[in-house]
Each structure stands twice: as C-alpha cells, then as structure tokens.
Amino acid sequence: MSGMVTQVRPRGRDDSDAHVRIGALAPLTRPGWHEAGRHLLAGMELAVRDVNDAGGIAGRPLELVVRDTAADPDRAAAAVDELARLGVAALAGEYHSVVARAAASRADALGLPFLCSSAVLDALTERRTPWVARLPAAQSRGWRIYADFLLAAGHRRIAVVAQPSLYWTSGARILRDHLAARGGTLVALDLPEPDPAPVCDALAEQGASALLLLVGIPEPAVSIVRSVRRDRRLADTLIGAPAGQPEFASWAAALGGDGAAIPFLRYLPERLGPLGARVGAALRERLAEAPSFVGFEGYDTVAVLADVLRSRGVGRPLTAETWAQVSAEGTRGRIRFSRAPGATVWQWLDAPVQVVDRDPAEPGRFRVLHTG
Structure with missing residues (x-):
C-alpha cells in the first residue's frame, strides 16, 4: 500500500474539476499497527464520501492523498514534504505517537495545518505551534x-x-x-x-x-x-x-x-448520537467487522477539516488562527479546540475517554x- 493514492469523488462529477486535497497519513503495512491504520483510513474515506455526496467543498470534490507511514518517523516526515509539494490544503491522520510527532514537527516547520487523528503523546511538537491540532485526549x-x-x-x-x-x-x-x-x-x-x-x-x-x-x-x-x-x-x-x-x-x-x-x-462516549450511530453502521459494513474507536477518529478528522475548508472558502489558505474557530459536529460530540496550559498543540479538551x-x-x- 506504500505510496497509495485514494480518490473518493462525488457521484456524477466531472473528473476534470479541480479537487480539494487532504494529505492522509496512516500505518498501512508492517511494522506499523496496520489494523489500526486500516480502521483509521476507513473512517477518513467514509467521511470523504459523505462530504462529496453532500456537494463537496463549495462544489469541488474532496480527495484524500494517502501515504503509508509503516510506523517509520523518517518516512512520515518525507511524506509530509511530498504532500506539501503536491499542494494539499491540510494533513490528517496517523496512529503511532512517535510517527505523528515527526509529522507534526515537519508540518509546523512548513506552516501546513495538521489535524492528528489518533496519537496521544503530549509533546507532539517540541515547540508551541499554531499549525497542529489533535482530536484524542492527550496521554x-x-x-x-x-x-x-x-x-x-x-x-x-x-x-x-x-x-x-x-x-x-x-x-x-x-x-x-x-x-x-x-x-x-x-x-x-x-x-x-x-x-x-x-x-x-x-x-x-x-x-x-x-x-x-x-x-x-x-x-x-x-x-x-x-x-x-x-x-x-x-x-x-x-x-x-x-x-x-x-x-x-x-x-x-x-x-x-x-x-x-x-x-x-477507548476514546468513545458512553452512547453515540445519531451521526455516530450512522457512521458506526457504515464502518461496520466497510470493514466487515466491528469498528474500533480509531475508525471514528478518522471520520471526525476529515469532518472537521471539511467544515474548516467550507467556512474559510476554497482557495483561501488555512491560517494560524484556524483551530480556534472550529466548532464541528463529530461522531462523538461537538468538537472545539483550545490551548491547554503548557500544551504545544491545539487540543479537543472534551474528547471522550x-x-x-x-x-x-x-x-x-x-x-x-x-x-x-
């Protein structure tokens, strides 16, 4: 799966339309925990499908450009550089904390927004950064x-x-x-x-x-x-x-x-709301097994980024203030980001545990x- 590009387009749309691209990082091969990576990618792909079925981003299709990190920090950092050259609007994903840390540090250096889906290591970056946010509760x-x-x-x-x-x-x-x-x-x-x-x-x-x-x-x-x-x-x-x-x-x-x-x-609420229940059923069908919390994290990552891209308008670059303005409905509740004392990245402080x-x-x- 290394170097794989996944494209999920809205039905009936002309492929010549310009796409809005999100770079997606996930461990899809060994020695990475590829089972977690498969669930993470399934959630992200499902969210892209839902966004595109609803008309995309201001009429433009959303596309995932997927790179397999294989639990290798150097490989992840190189993937961030490549995705930046390809012009992605933002980065999403990753499961392994040490790998996410390498990706986050590189994204910070490039000024490329990165929403971390599933890694929990507190020190996701060495320095305080405006470019990186995280969904799961910090370790x-x-x-x-x-x-x-x-x-x-x-x-x-x-x-x-x-x-x-x-x-x-x-x-x-x-x-x-x-x-x-x-x-x-x-x-x-x-x-x-x-x-x-x-x-x-x-x-x-x-x-x-x-x-x-x-x-x-x-x-x-x-x-x-x-x-x-x-x-x-x-x-x-x-x-x-x-x-x-x-x-x-x-x-x-x-x-x-x-x-x-x-x-x-496990990073789920005690009860899922209507969106969470629908996504859970769709993930079960897509994975042919019960979805893990990682699948929901993947879906919420893309849902948040799509909401940001819609609200800012296509063609306008994301800025350092992006995360402070987020208020998006996710599968596990409403997602907002704050700065915890001493934290180097933006954090969903109410993430369920x-x-x-x-x-x-x-x-x-x-x-x-x-x-x-």
Whole structure:
C-alpha cells in the first residue's frame, strides 16, 4: 500500500474539476499497527464520501492523498514534504505517537495545518505551534484516568512491563507520578526475550495485584497474557493494557477468552448520537467487522477539516488562527479546540475517554468500567 493514492469523488462529477486535497497519513503495512491504520483510513474515506455526496467543498470534490507511514518517523516526515509539494490544503491522520510527532514537527516547520487523528503523546511538537491540532485526549489525561480506575478498583501495587519507546516511557511516567501522589506504587519488571515466562516469577515475587502491558501486539503481549493466565499463583492478578491493544479483532482472535477482562483506554462516549450511530453502521459494513474507536477518529478528522475548508472558502489558505474557530459536529460530540496550559498543540479538551474491557461471558462485547 506504500505510496497509495485514494480518490473518493462525488457521484456524477466531472473528473476534470479541480479537487480539494487532504494529505492522509496512516500505518498501512508492517511494522506499523496496520489494523489500526486500516480502521483509521476507513473512517477518513467514509467521511470523504459523505462530504462529496453532500456537494463537496463549495462544489469541488474532496480527495484524500494517502501515504503509508509503516510506523517509520523518517518516512512520515518525507511524506509530509511530498504532500506539501503536491499542494494539499491540510494533513490528517496517523496512529503511532512517535510517527505523528515527526509529522507534526515537519508540518509546523512548513506552516501546513495538521489535524492528528489518533496519537496521544503530549509533546507532539517540541515547540508551541499554531499549525497542529489533535482530536484524542492527550496521554497525560487519558492515562491518569486509567490510573484513577486502578485505584478505585483497589489496586495499590501495580507492576508494569514495557518495551523501549518514547511512548511507553512517557506512559509509565504518567502512571507512576499519578499513583505515587495517591498512595500507589508502580513497579517496573524486566522483559526477558525471547521467552516472557519469567515475567510471572517476577510478578509473583513483587506481590503486585495488577500487571500493565506496555508492549506491542501480537508479541510479546499475547505470550505474556497466556503465561499469566495459566499461572495459578496469579489467578487474581488483573492484566491491563492502557494503550488499547484489546480493542481490535486480532486481539480476540489470538487470545479468545484469555483476552477478556483486560481493561484498556477507548476514546468513545458512553452512547453515540445519531451521526455516530450512522457512521458506526457504515464502518461496520466497510470493514466487515466491528469498528474500533480509531475508525471514528478518522471520520471526525476529515469532518472537521471539511467544515474548516467550507467556512474559510476554497482557495483561501488555512491560517494560524484556524483551530480556534472550529466548532464541528463529530461522531462523538461537538468538537472545539483550545490551548491547554503548557500544551504545544491545539487540543479537543472534551474528547471522550473510557476504560473498557471485553466481557468474559461474551468476548465480542465491551463493558464500560470507568469514564473520565
């Protein structure tokens, strides 16, 4: 899928019409989390179809120009340069935080508006920028909500196993600081390779009541879950995955019942409104499976950018004040952007956050455990 260009045009329109282009970034091949990328792109494509069915942008078709980042920051930065040369009006997308950070920094340097769909790393850019906005809650907010859930459930000594990554390191720091301020403790366990079984011994020795997986899927996450589930010493240990790995169908397919009752963060409201319900049904048909929250994020990204492009008028470049003027209806509520204290990018401060898990009695169904 590398270098793929997706064009979604309104029915019956002459292809000679000038298009309004949005550059779309998504991880569509390995080592990227391509399942998330597929959901993200499906949401963006569906929104483009809806915009074009409603007449496009001032009568001009909206077009996605898609580039596969494959979870590579350098590749993402190069894609931003290419898309800028192609004359896109704005950038959209990306799932991996470290990749989104590279794209955001390059967009800031070029003065090209970028609406980040799904990446949560707080420091999306090194400096304060007027060009970048983000839809999902920042990691500092979402992961604190997750820590509050753990504390409310009675967990005070919590173990974590993490792979080396700026994203995982940042998440662990947020959890550690928030827990410590409220009487909790975060204990870091080593991640032995290639066999993660010793994690169970370390977990039993530490006496932690919960184990958080800050690791990739399918491995080593799947092997660790299986090992913990089969260790009688750890029968009462909660397994958690705050980054959202259990959201996707591949998790349930790999682990079956073992993958249930593992709480994770999901960025959906408790109930979808009419737009969200319609988009959810359309995404299910397009994906041939239940849509993840990432699909809704993709749809909302394009919906917001289309609203901005309509309101400003075709041919007028977006400016540094663009995000402050946004008030768009999304699948998960009305979207407005603000500047949080200390934040480097514009942020949807009211983005929904849930802690959910798969129901052990019916792993295809999600249970909402906590909202923030």
